[in-house]
Amino acid sequence: MSETAKSLAFHGAVVALLVALHFALPAYHHGNLARIMVLAVYAMGFNVLFGYSGLLSLGHAMFFAAGMYGLGLPMQHLGLAAAPALLCGVLAALALGAAVGFLALRTTGVAFMIVTLMFSQAVFLTILYFGEYTRGDEGFVIAQASRAIAGVDLSDSANRYFAALAIFAVGLAVTLRLIHTPFGRVLIAIRENEERTRMLGYDVFAHKLGAVVASAALSGLSGAAYALLFGYAGATFASVQYSIFPLLWVLLGGAGTIIGPFIGTVFMFYLIDISSGLTSAYMLIAGAVLVALTLFARQGLVGELRRRVMPWLP
Amino acid sequence: MPRSRKSPILATRRTVLKSVAAGAGLAAMPGFVRYAQAQSSAPIKIGFQVHRTGIGAAYGRWYDRTTTAAVKLINDAGGINGRPVEIIAEDDGTDPKRGAEVVEKFASQHNCDVGYGTLFSHVVMGSAPRAGEIKLPYFVVSEGHHVASGALNRYTLQPGITDVKSQVKSMAPFVMGNLGKKVTMIFPDYAFGHDHRDFFSAAVEANGGQVIEKIAIPPTETSFTKYFPKIPRETEVIYHVMVGPAVLTFVKEMGEFYGPNKPQIFGFIDSLEAVDLNSPGLEFLDGTYFWEGMPRYTQADQNDYDKHYRAAVGVDDNGASVSDPKDVSTFAHMFGCWETLYVIKAGMEAAGYQGPQDRAKLIEAIEAMTDMPHSNEHPQGAKKFNGRTHQVFGPQYISKVEGGKLVVQHTTAIEDGFYPDETDYTTQSF
Numbered sequence: 001m002s003e004t005a006k007s008l009a010f011h012g013a014v015v016a017l018l019v020a021l022h023f024a025l026p027a028y029h030h031g032n033l034a035r036i037m038v039l040a041v042y043a044m045g046f047n048v049l050f051g052y053s054g055l056l057s058l059g060h061a062m063f064f065a066a067g068m069y070g071l072g073l074p075m076q077h078l079g080l081a082a083a084p085a086l087l088c089g090v091l092a093a094l095a096l097g098a099a100v101g102f103l104a105l106r107t108t109g110v111a112f113m114i115v116t117l118m119f120s121q122a123v124f125l126t127i128l129y130f131g132e133y134t135r136g137d138e139g140f141v142i143a144q145a146s147r148a149i150a151g152v153d154l155s156d157s158a159n160r161y162f163a164a165l166a167i168f169a170v171g172l173a174v175t176l177r178l179i180h181t182p183f184g185r186v187l188i189a190i191r192e193n194e195e196r197t198r199m200l201g202y203d204v205f206a207h208k209l210g211a212v213v214a215s216a217a218l219s220g221l222s223g224a225a226y227a228l229l230f231g232y233a234g235a236t237f238a239s240v241q242y243s244i245f246p247l248l249w250v251l252l253g254g255a256g257t258i259i260g261p262f263i264g265t266v267f268m269f270y271l272i273d274i275s276s277g278l279t280s281a282y283m284l285i286a287g288a289v290l291v292a293l294t295l296f297a298r299q300g301l302v303g304e305l306r307r308r309v310m311p312w313l314p
Numbered sequence: 315m316p317r318s319r320k321s322p323i324l325a326t327r328r329t330v331l332k333s334v335a336a337g338a339g340l341a342a343m344p345g346f347v348r349y350a351q352a353q354s355s356a357p358i359k360i361g362f363q364v365h366r367t368g369i370g371a372a373y374g375r376w377y378d379r380t381t382t383a384a385v386k387l388i389n390d391a392g393g394i395n396g397r398p399v400e401i402i403a404e405d406d407g408t409d410p411k412r413g414a415e416v417v418e419k420f421a422s423q424h425n426c427d428v429g430y431g432t433l434f435s436h437v438v439m440g441s442a443p444r445a446g447e448i449k450l451p452y453f454v455v456s457e458g459h460h461v462a463s464g465a466l467n468r469y470t471l472q473p474g475i476t477d478v479k480s481q482v483k484s485m486a487p488f489v490m491g492n493l494g495k496k497v498t499m500i501f502p503d504y505a506f507g508h509d510h511r512d513f514f515s516a517a518v519e520a521n522g523g524q525v526i527e528k529i530a531i532p533p534t535e536t537s538f539t540k541y542f543p544k545i546p547r548e549t550e551v552i553y554h555v556m557v558g559p560a561v562l563t564f565v566k567e568m569g570e571f572y573g574p575n576k577p578q579i580f581g582f583i584d585s586l587e588a589v590d591l592n593s594p595g596l597e598f599l600d601g602t603y604f605w606e607g608m609p610r611y612t613q614a615d616q617n618d619y620d621k622h623y624r625a626a627v628g629v630d631d632n633g634a635s636v637s638d639p640k641d642v643s644t645f646a647h648m649f650g651c652w653e654t655l656y657v658i659k660a661g662m663e664a665a666g667y668q669g670p671q672d673r674a675k676l677i678e679a680i681e682a683m684t685d686m687p688h689s690n691e692h693p694q695g696a697k698k699f700n701g702r703t704h705q706v707f708g709p710q711y712i713s714k715v716e717g718g719k720l721v722v723q724h725t726t727a728i729e730d731g732f733y734p735d736e737t738d739y740t741t742q743s744f
Contacts, residue, residue, distance in 0.1 A: 028418060028423040032415070139436055
C-alpha cells in the first residue's frame with residue numbers, strides 16, 4: 001500500500017468513525033463533538049499557516065470573527081438566507097486575509113506575530129465600535145427559524161452533527177489536497193528554508209500570501225459555521241484568547257499534521273471539561289498538562305505518533 | 315425471512331441508544347430497584363451556571379454564596395414538592411462559548427431539571443439559544459434587557475431581577491427633579507454602556523431634560539484625564555456607568571479634575587460592586603448619588619426581610635462578608651439569585667413538577683405569575699412579573715454617599731419601570 005493510499009484510508013476511516021459515533025455517543029458528547037469538529041476546522045486553518053508555512057499568527061480570531069459576522073450580520077439585518085450567508089462569511093474572511101496578509105507579510109518572525117495581534121485587536125475594537133449593528137460584546141442571537149439550509153433545520157442535533165461533519169470533512173480534504181499540490185510543497189519548503197526557496201526562484205511572498213488567504217478562509221468557514229449551528233455571534237470570539245486557542249490546539253495535536261488540529265481540539269476540550277468538574281483551579285491542571293506535553297511530546301500527540309509508529313502520516 | 319417494509323434498514327441513533335440503554339438497564343437490575351424507589355425523593359437538580367473565573371469572578375463568588383444560602387433554607391423547609399434541591403455548579407469562565415457548553419452539560423450530562431444563575435449578558439446571549447433548543451428552562455439573573463427585548467426564547471426567563479431599561483426609566487424622574495436637567499453621560503463603549511446611553515437618553519427627554527454630551531470610553535482605556543475636558547461647562551449632572559478594574563482610576567481622576575466644585579454626579583453601583591466605598595481615592599464620591607438594586611448598607615428603617623436575608627447569606631451591615639469585612643459583596647445584584655430560586659420553587663409547586671417531562675408546565679406556571687409580595691422570598695421588595703415578556707419589575711433604590719456609606723434617598727414604585735411589551739413569548743410553541 002502506497003503512503004498516499006494509507007493516508008487516504010486513514011483519514012477516510014476517521015470520517016467513517018465520526019459517522020459511526022453519531023449513532024453511539026450519548027447526547028452530551030454528541031453535542032460536544034459537533035462543536036469540536038467545527039472548531040477543528042479553525043485549528044486546521046491555523047495549521048495551514050503555522051504548521052505548513054512556518055508563520056505564527058497571534059491574531060487568527062479576526063478571521064474566525066470575520067466568518068462569524070460575515071454570516072451573522074447579513075442574516076440579522078438583511079434577512080439573507082443561511083446558505084448565501086455562509087458563503088458571505090467565508091468571503092469576508094478571505095478578503096480580510098488578503099488585506100491583512102498583504103500588509104503583515106512585509107514583516108517576519110516576532111514582528112509578524114505582533115502585527116497580526118494588532119490587526120486582530122483592531123477588528124475586535126471595530127466590532128465594539130459598530131455596536132449599533134453588532135451589539136458589541138453582548139452579541140446577538142441568530143433566530144432559530146432562519147438557521148436552515150435547503151429545508152434542513154440546523155438547530156436539530158442530528159442535522160447539526162452532520163453539518164459539522166460535512167464542514168470538517170471539507171476542511172480535512174482541502175488541507176490534505178493542499179499539501180500535496182505544488183503550491184503546498186512550496187509552502188513546506190518555505191517553512192524549512194525560506195532563503196533557499198527564494199534562491200530556487202519561487203515567489204515566496206505570493207506563496208505566503210496564498211497561505212494566509214487559505215488559512216483565513218478555513219478559519220472564516222469555521223466561524224460562520226459556528227454562528228450558524230449554535231445560533232450566536234459575539235465579540236468575545238474576536239478577543240485575544242480566541243487567537244491563542246488554535247495555537248494551543250495545533251501545538252497539542254501536532255503542528256504540520258493533517259489530523260493533529262482535530263486531536264488537539266478534542267484533547268483540550270475534554271481536558272477543560274473534565275478538570276473543571278474536579279476543581280475550580282482547572283486552568284492550573286490544563287497548564288500543567290500543557291507543560292508536560294511540551295516537555296515530553298514536543299511534536300504534539302499526532303506528531304509523536306508519526307515519529308514512533310506511523311511515519312507515513314501527512 | 316423477508317424484511318418488514320416498515321422496519322428501517324438503518325437503525326437510527328435513537329434506537330441504537332435505546333437498545334444500549336435497555337441492555338445496560340437489564341444488567342443493572344438491583345440498581346434499577348433503587349432508582350424506582352428514588353423517584354419520589356430524588357433531588358431536584360438546578361444547574362448553576364456560575365462565573366467562577368474570567369471577568370465576572372467577583373460577582374460569581376457572591377452569586378454562589380447567595381445560592382448556597384437560599385438552597386439551604388429551601389431544603390431546611392422541606393425542599394420543593396417534598397424533594398431536596400441539589401445545586402450542580404459549573405464554571406462558564408464568563409465566556410459565551412463555554413456558557414453554551416455548560417447549558418448542554420446541565421441538560422444531558424447532569425440531567426438537571428433547570429439551568430440558572432447567569433449574570434453577564436454575552437454569556438446569556440451565547441447560552442440561551444442552546445437552552446431553547448434542548449428545551450431546558452433557563453433562569454438568568456443578568457439585569458440585561460435581552461430577555462424582555464424578545465431576542466431569546468420561551469425557555470429563557472428573568473424572574474428575579476429587573477432589567478436595565480426599567481431601572482433607568484424609573485430613576486430618570488428623580489435625577490431630573492432633584493439633580494438637574496442638563497446631563498452628560500460617561501459610559502463604556504460596549505453593549506452595556508450603549509443600553510444605558512439609549513434608554514437613559516430617551517427617559518431624560520421624556521422627563522423634560524436634555525443629554526448634552528455622550529462620552530463613550532473604549533473598554534481598553536486605563537486613564538481618563540483626556541475625556542474630562544469634553545464635559546460641557548453647563549453640565550448639571552454627570553451620569554456614569556463605568557465598570558471594571560479601571561473604575562477606581564476613573565473616580566480618582568474625575569476628583570482631580572473637578573476638585574471640590576463638582577456638578578451633581580449620579581452613577582450606577584455596578585461601577586463599585588464588590589469595591590469598598592472607603593477605598594483610597596473614592597472620597598470624591600461623598601455627596602454623589604447611586605442607583606442600587608438593593609441597599610448595600612443597612613438602613614435606619616431596616617425591615618425583617620432584609621435582616622433575614624443578610625443573616626442567611628452572611629453579610630454584615632456594611633454589605634461585606636461577616637467573616638471578612640474587606641470582602642465586599644455584590645449586594646445590588648445577588649438578591650436576584652435568591653429571589654429566582656424562590657420563583658423556581660413556587661413555579662414547580664404550582665405546576666406539580668415531577669421531572670423533565672413537566673418543563674413546559676413549569677414555564678406556563680411561571681408565566682401565570684403576577685404579584686410577588688415583599689417577603690423573605692423577595693427581600694429586595696415586592697415584584698410584578700410579566701409572563702408575556704418573561705421579565706420581572708420591581709422597585710429601585712437611589713442612595714447618596716454620606717460619610718462613606720450609601721443612604722437611601724428615594725425608592726421608586728414598581729410601575730415607574732413599566733414600558734410597553736416588546737415581545738410575547740407565550741405565543742411561541744414549546
